[in-house]
Structures are given as C-alpha cells and as structure tokens.
Amino acid sequence: MYGVCIALLPALLASLYFFGLGSAIVLATSVVACVFFEWAITRFILGRERLTICDGSAVLTGLLLGFNLPSNLPLWIIIIGAFVAIGVGKLTFGGLGSNPFNPALVGRxxxxxxxxxxxxxxxxxxQLGYADVETAATPLAIMKTAIKSGDASVLEDLPSSFDMLVGQTGGSLGEVSAICLLLGCCFMLWRKIITWHIPVSILGTVFVLAGIFHLIEPSYANPVQVILSGGLVLGACFMATDYVTSPMTAKGQIIYGVAIGVLTVLIRDFGAYPEGMSFAILIMNGFTPLINTYVKPKRFGEVKK
Amino acid sequence: MKYLKILFNGILKENPTFVLLLGMCPTLGTTSSAINGMSMGLATMAVLIFSNFIISCIKSLVPDMVRIPSYIVVIASLVTALQMFMQAFTPEVYKTLGLFIPLIVVNCIILGRAEAFAAKNGPVESIFDGIGIGLGFTIALTLLGGIRELLGTGKLFGATLYPENYGMLLFVLAPGAFIALGYLIAVVKKVAKI
Known part of the structure; x- marks a missing residue:
C-alpha cells in the first residue's frame, strides 16, 4: 500500500503546485480523518485489539479521496466523506480485504x-488560496454541453491537449495533471505493484470508443482530449487497480477494464452526470466476484483435451 | 398477561422489519420522511388488525386447498375499503403514498400473519397480534423515515432542526434507504440483543 502512496507523490506535488493551500488543506484533512476513523471504529465500535492503521490502506484511501475532491470543499464535507469511505465502504464489510467496493470511490x-x-x-x-476561489466549467462540462447542443463549435472552448496533459485546467485535485499520474503508474508497473492489463484495457477502450463517436459526429470531443479529461487516468491507474476489488486473473482483468471503459464513455456521453469513471468502476467492482467465478486460470499440470 | 405478551412479541421479538425482514418494498419505498413512514405503518396496521380478526373467524369454514385465495379476497376487500377511506378523509397522505396503498394487498406481513398466526389462533389473540405487529411495523417505518428525513433534509416531522443545505441528499434517494435500513437493523439488534 505504501508503494501506491509513493506512486501518487508526483500527482500530489502537481496538485500542490496548481492549487496551493487549498490542495494542502483538503488532502491533509482527508488523510487525517480517514486514519482517525479507521482507528476509532476498529477500537471502539468493533472492539478489536489489533489496530490496522499502520498498513497504509487508510492513508491511501484518504489520499485517493482527497484527489477526487475540489480544492475549495468545506472541511465538514471532507470529514463526512472520510467517514463514509472508511466506515461504510470498508469496515462495515469487515475491513481491508473484505470490502467489495473501492472505499475512496464510495466516499466520493x-x-x-x-x-x-x-x-x-x-x-x-x-489559484493557491483555499476559500473564495474562482470556479469555471471543467473540460468535461464543456464536452457535455457540446453533445447536448450538437454544436461542435462549443468544443473550441476546451483547453489544448498539452494543457490538459500538464494540468492547466479546472478539475479535482488529482485529476488535473495526467502526466504526473502516468509517471506514478509507470513507477507502479516497474515495481510490479500492478500489471498493465487494467490501465491499458481501460484507456484503450475509451480511446477506441470515443474515436468512433468523434468520427461519426464531430460534436463528440476527440479521443485524446477525452482520455486526458476528468478522472479517467486517475481512475484507470490507481482506483480500478485496487487489489481487493479487481479480478485476479489477467483475462478477467482485461474483461473488467474493457467494461469500465465502455461504461465510462456511455455515462459521459449519454448519462446525466458529466463524469462516469467513478460510477463505472463501482459497477464493475460489483461484478468482480462474478468474473472471478467464471474466468479461472488453467490448472497447472492439467492435460488439454 | 397472555395478550400483553402477544402484543410485545410483535413490537420487539418478531418485529416485521428488524427481525422478520418482511414487507421490504413499502419499508424502502415510503420512508422518505417520518410522516410518510408513519402513515404507511398505520395504514398497514389497520388492514392487519381487521384481516387477522376476520381470517381467524372464518378459518374453520375455509377448506385448506383454497385458503390462500380466500385470505387474499379478505385482505383485498379491506385494502379497497381503506383506500377509499383515505381518499375521502386524508387526500394529502393518499397522494404521497400513491401506489403503495393498493400494494398493501400483496404485503407479505399481512399474508404472513394470516398464515402463521390468525389461521391457528382465536379471534381475540389475532387482534392483539395484529396490533403488536402493526405497531412494530409503524415504529420501524417512523424510525427509518425520521432518520432519512433528518439526515437528508435537516427536518423531523416537517420541523427544521438544521439548515437544509447541510443535509445529505443521498438519504432521501433510494440508496439512502438501503444504507439507513442496514445500519438501523444492526443497531437495533445490538441494543435490543435479539
């Protein structure tokens, strides 16, 4: 778990650079609240002697939850989010390893x-302040407007792909800078914390589907901007790859990744919300036990008939 | 003493919502506020008392093979009467509960008590069982509705306790019903040791 936290460092630094004090306050509150609730609930409500705050999972949940929030969010909302993430999303089901859904996403x-x-x-x-900052439509909201009005010229308001890659755009803390997230993802791949199957299948599916939509109807944004906008990279690299809630076999992981990609594009383009990544991951988390049941690795030593 | 025991049996030991987990559809569907939950509980209780009484009276006349259809006829007539009564005297409540009033016919609490209790006991015991189970259901629905209303909108029975923009909207929507019910059952089981 601490390996994943290290991999989130580049994105953490980028969020501090782009959002300054707001980012520091939101992330610190989120992490401290998650660790506190993990300690308080296991100690006083579940009455366990062995404490689980040192395994890093609460810190990671706090970081990921903070990355999913806007930098001007009131503190009490963050604390409620941390309580739901740890209490409802994780400890209700029995703690780390038993939770069917990604706790940070449940909170978000x-x-x-x-x-x-x-x-x-x-x-x-x-804007480096915490309260009273200027807000604006995110790239995703612009894309949604373009689809609803069917007017491709709305898309000219989108920031350039390069700005979206680096992070010069509106959004939640951790999703603005795609390049830093990809850097962290490469670190996790190099340390073999995750395998390539889930991120690649999600990003690939979204790219292909968004590309088809863009070719048919230009009011759908071009696939590069679709991938770089919103929480897609953050979700694909850090949240869909959570060990507890993703399938075990490589084949299962590819099915899971492709389904997340399809659902994300469908929710983004035809759903009520501008962003579908978190819903798509939660839906597929629910399907993970089913995938694990039907996609099993070949037993070692079994003769092919 | 015996009747009191039957009464309290329905409220705590065999509470239809917390212990038997019967009638989940109205439990989840109508508890968006405390007052809605309470009206649904009272409506179900009214049908339950009369259906229990009538069924325990006619139990020796009904052949075993057709008992379920006969019970349904009794319950459906009572529900139709109740529906007209509510439409005439409490049109506001009737409008909010809507489809859930005719659905009392297929509510498994009522048929369950008819099968499990009224068909085996005398009329007076059956009336007390109807009151007990009905009260248990009403208390559970009012509690759940109150929690959802308080967390979701900051109100309780329509009285504002804290500003509405601090309320968590999720609790007014369907997922909030499942989450609140789950924790409520857990807390009740822990506290009442059932």
Missing part, C-alpha cells in the same frame, strides 16, 4: 450525490 460518490452543488464547482487551477 456519496459526496457527489449528497452535495451536488459543492462537489461540482471546480476551481480554476493556478
């Missing part, structure tokens, strides 16, 4: 549905 989706106003006013990057 809970907040997104409960506080739609606060959770969808994204500050423009480059």
């Amino acid at each position: 989706v809970f907040l997104l549905i409960s506080f739609p106003v606060q959770m969808t006013s994204w500050p423009v990057s480059g």
Whole structure:
C-alpha cells in the first residue's frame, strides 16, 4: 500500500503546485480523518485489539479521496466523506480485504450525490488560496454541453491537449495533471505493484470508443482530449487497480477494464452526470466476484483435451 | 398477561422489519420522511388488525386447498375499503403514498400473519397480534423515515432542526434507504440483543 502512496507523490506535488493551500488543506484533512476513523471504529465500535492503521490502506484511501475532491470543499464535507469511505465502504464489510467496493470511490460518490452543488464547482487551477476561489466549467462540462447542443463549435472552448496533459485546467485535485499520474503508474508497473492489463484495457477502450463517436459526429470531443479529461487516468491507474476489488486473473482483468471503459464513455456521453469513471468502476467492482467465478486460470499440470 | 405478551412479541421479538425482514418494498419505498413512514405503518396496521380478526373467524369454514385465495379476497376487500377511506378523509397522505396503498394487498406481513398466526389462533389473540405487529411495523417505518428525513433534509416531522443545505441528499434517494435500513437493523439488534 505504501508503494501506491509513493506512486501518487508526483500527482500530489502537481496538485500542490496548481492549487496551493487549498490542495494542502483538503488532502491533509482527508488523510487525517480517514486514519482517525479507521482507528476509532476498529477500537471502539468493533472492539478489536489489533489496530490496522499502520498498513497504509487508510492513508491511501484518504489520499485517493482527497484527489477526487475540489480544492475549495468545506472541511465538514471532507470529514463526512472520510467517514463514509472508511466506515461504510470498508469496515462495515469487515475491513481491508473484505470490502467489495473501492472505499475512496464510495466516499466520493456519496459526496457527489449528497452535495451536488459543492462537489461540482471546480476551481480554476493556478489559484493557491483555499476559500473564495474562482470556479469555471471543467473540460468535461464543456464536452457535455457540446453533445447536448450538437454544436461542435462549443468544443473550441476546451483547453489544448498539452494543457490538459500538464494540468492547466479546472478539475479535482488529482485529476488535473495526467502526466504526473502516468509517471506514478509507470513507477507502479516497474515495481510490479500492478500489471498493465487494467490501465491499458481501460484507456484503450475509451480511446477506441470515443474515436468512433468523434468520427461519426464531430460534436463528440476527440479521443485524446477525452482520455486526458476528468478522472479517467486517475481512475484507470490507481482506483480500478485496487487489489481487493479487481479480478485476479489477467483475462478477467482485461474483461473488467474493457467494461469500465465502455461504461465510462456511455455515462459521459449519454448519462446525466458529466463524469462516469467513478460510477463505472463501482459497477464493475460489483461484478468482480462474478468474473472471478467464471474466468479461472488453467490448472497447472492439467492435460488439454 | 397472555395478550400483553402477544402484543410485545410483535413490537420487539418478531418485529416485521428488524427481525422478520418482511414487507421490504413499502419499508424502502415510503420512508422518505417520518410522516410518510408513519402513515404507511398505520395504514398497514389497520388492514392487519381487521384481516387477522376476520381470517381467524372464518378459518374453520375455509377448506385448506383454497385458503390462500380466500385470505387474499379478505385482505383485498379491506385494502379497497381503506383506500377509499383515505381518499375521502386524508387526500394529502393518499397522494404521497400513491401506489403503495393498493400494494398493501400483496404485503407479505399481512399474508404472513394470516398464515402463521390468525389461521391457528382465536379471534381475540389475532387482534392483539395484529396490533403488536402493526405497531412494530409503524415504529420501524417512523424510525427509518425520521432518520432519512433528518439526515437528508435537516427536518423531523416537517420541523427544521438544521439548515437544509447541510443535509445529505443521498438519504432521501433510494440508496439512502438501503444504507439507513442496514445500519438501523444492526443497531437495533445490538441494543435490543435479539
């Protein structure tokens, strides 16, 4: 788990660079609250002697939850999110290893549905303050407007692909800088923390599907911008690859990744919400036991008939 | 004493929502506020008392083979009467509960109590069982509705306890019903040791 935290460092530094004090406050609150709730719930409600705050999973949940929030979110909302992520998303099911859904995403989706106003006013990057920052439409919101109006010229308001790759755009803390996230992903691949199957299958599916839509109807954004916008890279590299909630075999992981990619594009283009990554990952987390049941590795020594 | 035992049996030991897990559809569907939950519980209780009484009276007349259809006829007539009554005297409540009132016919609490209790006991015991189970259901629905209303909108029985923009909207929506019900059952089992 600490390996994943190290891999998140580049994105953490990028969020500090783009959002300054706001990023520091949100991330610190989120991590501290997650660790506190993990300690308090295991100690006082479950009454366990062995404490699990040192295994790094609560820190990681806190970091990922913070990465999914806007930098001007009120502190009490972050604390509620941390409580839901750790309490409802993880410890209700029995703690690390037993949770069917990614805890950080449970927290994020809970907040997104409960506080739609606060959770969808994204500050423009480059403002280092915490409160009273200027907010603007994210690239995803612009894409949604273009699809709804069927007018391709709306897409000219999108930042350039390079800006979106580096992080000069509006969005939540961890999703703005795709390049830093990819750097972290390469680190995890090099240390063999994750395998390539899930990120590559998600990104590939989204690229192909978004490309087909773009060719048929130009009011759908071009696939490069679709991949670089929103939480797609963050989700594909760090959240869909959570060991507990993703399938075990390589073949299963590819099925899982492709399904997440398809669902993300469908929710983004035809759903009510501009971003579908978190919902897609949660839906496929629910299917993971089914995939594990039907996609089994060949037994060693078994003769092919 | 015996009747009191039957009464409390329905409220705690065989609470239809927390212990028997019966009637989940109205439990999840109508508890978006405390007042809605309470009206649904009271409506079900009214049908339950009368259906228990009538069924325990006619139990020796009904052949075993056709008992379920006969019970359904009794329950459906009662529900139709209740529906007209509510439409006439409490049109507001009738409008909010909507489809869930006719659905009381197929509510498994009522048929379950008819089969499990009224068909085996006398009329007076059956009335007390109806009151007990009905009260248990009403308490559970009011509790769940109250929790969802309080967390979701900051109100309780329509009275504002804290500003609405601090409320968690999820609890008013369907997923909030499942989450709140799950934790409520856990807490009740822990506290009441059932």
